[in-house]
Amino acid sequence: MSGARISALATLRSQIERIETAEVVHQHDRVALGHSEADTALKGGLARAAIHEVFCEGRQGAAATGFVMGLAGRVSARRPLLWVRQDFSEIETGALSMSGLSELGLDPRRVVMVRAADVESALRTSADALACDALGAVVLELWGETRQFDLVASRKLTLAAQSSGVTGLMLRMAAQPLPSTAETRWMLRAAHSPPGSAWSAWGAPRFDAELLRNRHGPCGRWIMEWNCDECQFSEPSTYPQPVAAAPAHRQDSAVFRQRRAG
Amino acid sequence: MIHALDEAAERLGLYIGQPLANARAMCPDLKVFDADVAADAKTLSDIADWCDRFTPLVALDVPHGLFLDITGCAHLFGGEAALLRTLVRALDRQGFAVSAAIAGTSVCARTLTRQATGTIVADGGEAAAIDQFPVSALGAGEAITTGLRRAGLKTIGDVASRSSHEITARFGARFSTLLAHALGQGDAPINPRKPLPDYIVEKRFAEPIATDTMIAMTLSRLADTLIASMEKQGKGARRLEAAFFRTDGVVRAITVETGRPVTRSAVIDRLFRERLDALADPLDPGFGFDMVRLSASRTEIVVQEQRDLDAHVHDNDEIAALIDRIAARIGGKRVVVHLPQDTHIPERAVWSAPAQHHLAAAMQAEWPVRTESEPPLRPLRLFDKPEPIKVPFATVPDGPPHQFTWRRALHAVVRVEGPERIAMEWWQQDGKQLTRDYFRIEDAEGLRFWIFRDGLYEGETFDGEGKPVSPNWYVHGLFA
Structure with missing residues (x-):
């Protein structure tokens, strides 16, 4: 690569940086999740007025739903929540149950559900809803890979979220991460209950949450437990099992740079 | 049998109700079509x-x-x-x-x-x-x-x-x-096809209009007029219908409903724009529309709410407006809120009601209180129809399975809690419904299931000859 080219690239990069930082200057509104390591990595908590993506494999759909519901409960601060889902995901992982929701300590009264027939109408509805500042959060649940949810669509949602201050949460089941304008991207798996007293113990929901991308901080992987009474995440109470996790304090720089560029 | 005939046939002396053979005898080259x-x-x-x-x-x-x-x-x-x-x-x-x-x-x-x-x-x-x-x-x-x-x-x-x-x-x-x-002594009222709308405004065109911009402009002008006449009586529209009369006689009517009485023409304008955008078969102007009519078929008296003291009123208004817009685009039944029902049967415990009409009720609904410091007892995702699973055997006849196959994948059971027995509402159903024993299960991967055995062991399920058979197992939900 010639010198001129590199300098041109550098100029462009700095321009983009300027544009992006200009946009996110007002984005200091963060909500602590309750899990201290995750909160440190997120610089204090999950940013409001941004888009966050949660990916999972198809069979982990329920766990990811629980995690997204937890995030939505944290950021929405007693404001209504609009949950947009595609018809197909209800067949695959079942309908969101309000009894289950209230068992997690969240309030089913604040949930308005939109049953979109296809991805286009789901995307359009979410973009419309994200512009409505009376909402606390908008969740868009999509099943499988979709062509429609591309960089342009993602950018539209981000802009809508930034202008209104509403947080957008994308629940992408059975999908692979693609380049997007999301603030954070998570990969979710269900975590085991703490060992011991087999055939009996059954604790609070546990998530094996991997932060794949974080625009303003390091990534990491943690076991997070949802505390149904206090409505926040916490460190696993007793967790002697080893976790194959990337240490939060020492990020994998190669991976990190690649993600940033994407 | 002749059902109807035209003038030429009538001149030949044929009549309605005449057998076809007779008519053919009178006029052999009669053209006949099925009624x-x-x-x-x-x-x-x-x-x-x-x-x-x-x-x-x-x-x-x-x-x-x-x-x-x-x-x-x-x-x-x-x-x-x-x-x-x-x-x-x-x-x-x-x-x-x-x-x-x-x-x-x-x-x-x-x-x-x-x-x-x-x-x-x-x-x-x-x-x-x-x-x-x-x-x-x-x-x-x-x-x-x-x-x-x-x-x-x-x-x-x-x-x-x-x-x-x-x-x-x-x-x-x-x-x-x-x-x-x-003879004009007394009159029977006619039975109109549609109820008379509360308010009607319409616009006729000497020159038919066909472009989208003209249609949109006409609608927004009509909305202004409609709102003005409703405002005088303190009313707001709950259901609006726009009828487009095409020059060739085809009439297309489009309806939008709202959750709260609408009192601003901009809102009406936007609702119709959303609805027209989302039509599966778009408005076809053909050679143009020569008349557009906007009618408010259901109206309500508008209650002015105190806004300054309670910010939530404003918020709720905005959410109601958002719900109206989404409903106008994708249909009112697709935007729902949830109301708890008084039953133990899991699939009937929640009623999904259209949000446009039940938003206020849902915001004040009384949900069962959860027990403090208990893990969740109900799954976060519930299947509409419980999905059958294959259970090879259970150690104890009444106990939970050791492993099961669901959607062609084998899950080994690591943790179990249960059973929670839910009996069916015999006073509601005619046919016999089986008692269910629910188990909360965690498999080796950490996935959590809500499975049940449909029927008591050797108590409720029988084969054709009356011998007890082992009951079926189902997965009904997934825990987070």
């Missing part, structure tokens, strides 16, 4: 749609007639005669054979159409106008018409000259009422 009653009814209803441009009160008189209540409408078209002329000419041009008449009562007008099309009878002149017509013109049915003729009463005037108790005694009260209505 399609459904298509006839559809055409009549399409014509009725078209007639909506003259008056909102249009009633069907099956199989071949329409009643239009033009009270107070005629002057808009230059008087009764001009209205009649316009209507007949327009229908004629579309290829329909039409006979029409105007009279003070619907029965009288119908009698006139059968004998003297194009007549306009002034109030009080009904009896004089029809007394020369044969009794068959009343349309009282075959038996009564024949009976009258046998009694020597050939014209309506003959029948009218008899005293009414004689007629009632011989032909029944219904016929004497019909006769009285035909």
Whole structure:
């Protein structure tokens, strides 16, 4: 690569940086999740007025739903929540149950559900809803890979979220991460209950949450437990099992740079 | 059997109800088509749609007639005669054979159409106008018409000259009422196809409009007018209908509903824009629309709420408006809120109600309180229909399985809690429903399931010969 080219690239990069930082200057509104390591990595908590993506494999759909519901409960601060889902995901992982929701300590009264027939109408509805500042959060649940949810669509949602201050949460089941304008991207798996007293113990929901991308901080992987009474995440109470996790304090720089560029 | 015939056939002496073989004998090269009653009814209803441009009160008189209540409408078209002329000419041009008449009562007008099309009878002149017509013109049915003729009463005037108790005694009260209505003594109300909207505004065009921008502009102007007239009475619209009258007679009506009374024309404008954008079969202007009508078919009195003290009121307004917009685009049944139901059966514990109508109720619903410091007892995702799983064996007959196959994947059970027994509501159901034993299960991967055994072990499930068989297992939900 010639010198001129590199300098041109550098100029462009700095321009983009300027544009992006200009946009996110007002984005200091963060909500602590309750899990201290995750909160440190997120610089204090999950940013409001941004888009966050949660990916999972198809069979982990329920766990990811629980995690997204937890995030939505944290950021929405007693404001209504609009949950947009595609018809197909209800067949695959079942309908969101309000009894289950209230068992997690969240309030089913604040949930308005939109049953979109296809991805286009789901995307359009979410973009419309994200512009409505009376909402606390908008969740868009999509099943499988979709062509429609591309960089342009993602950018539209981000802009809508930034202008209104509403947080957008994308629940992408059975999908692979693609380049997007999301603030954070998570990969979710269900975590085991703490060992011991087999055939009996059954604790609070546990998530094996991997932060794949974080625009303003390091990534990491943690076991997070949802505390149904206090409505926040916490460190696993007793967790002697080893976790194959990337240490939060020492990020994998190669991976990190690649993600940033994407 | 001949169902209907055209003028040429009538001139040959054929008549309705004649057997087809007889008709063929009289006229060997008769062209015959099968009668399609459904298509006839559809055409009549399409014509009725078209007639909506003259008056909102249009009633069907099956199989071949329409009643239009033009009270107070005629002057808009230059008087009764001009209205009649316009209507007949327009229908004629579309290829329909039409006979029409105007009279003070619907029965009288119908009698006139059968004998003297194009007549306009002034109030009080009904009896004089029809007394020369044969009794068959009343349309009282075959038996009564024949009976009258046998009694020597050939014209309506003959029948009218008899005293009414004689007629009632011989032909029944219904016929004497019909006769009285035909003679202008009392009137039966017509039964309009659509209820009269509370407010109507419309715009006619000398030059038909076809472009989207013109349509949008027209709608927003109409919305302004509609809102202005509703505002005077303190009303807001809950359901709005826009009807587009095409020059070739096709009418397309589009309805939007709102959760709260709408009092701003910008909102109406936006709702219709969303709805028009999302139509599966878009508005086809053809050669253009020559009339657009906006009507508020359901209205409510607007309650002005205190806004300054309670910020939530404003928020709720905004959410209601958002729900209206989404509902206008994808349908009202697709935006739901949830109301708890008083039952133990998991799949019926929640009712998903349309958000437009139940938002306020849902915001105040009383949900069962969860037990503190307990893990979740109900799954976060529930299958609409429990999915069958294969369970090879259970250690204890009544106990949970060791492993199970769901969606072709084998899950080894690591942790179990249960059973939680849920009995069915025998007082609600006719057929026998089985008691379910629910288990909360965690597999080796950490996935959590809510599975149940449908029926007590060796107690409720039997094969054809009455021997107990092992019950089926299902997965009903997934925990987070």
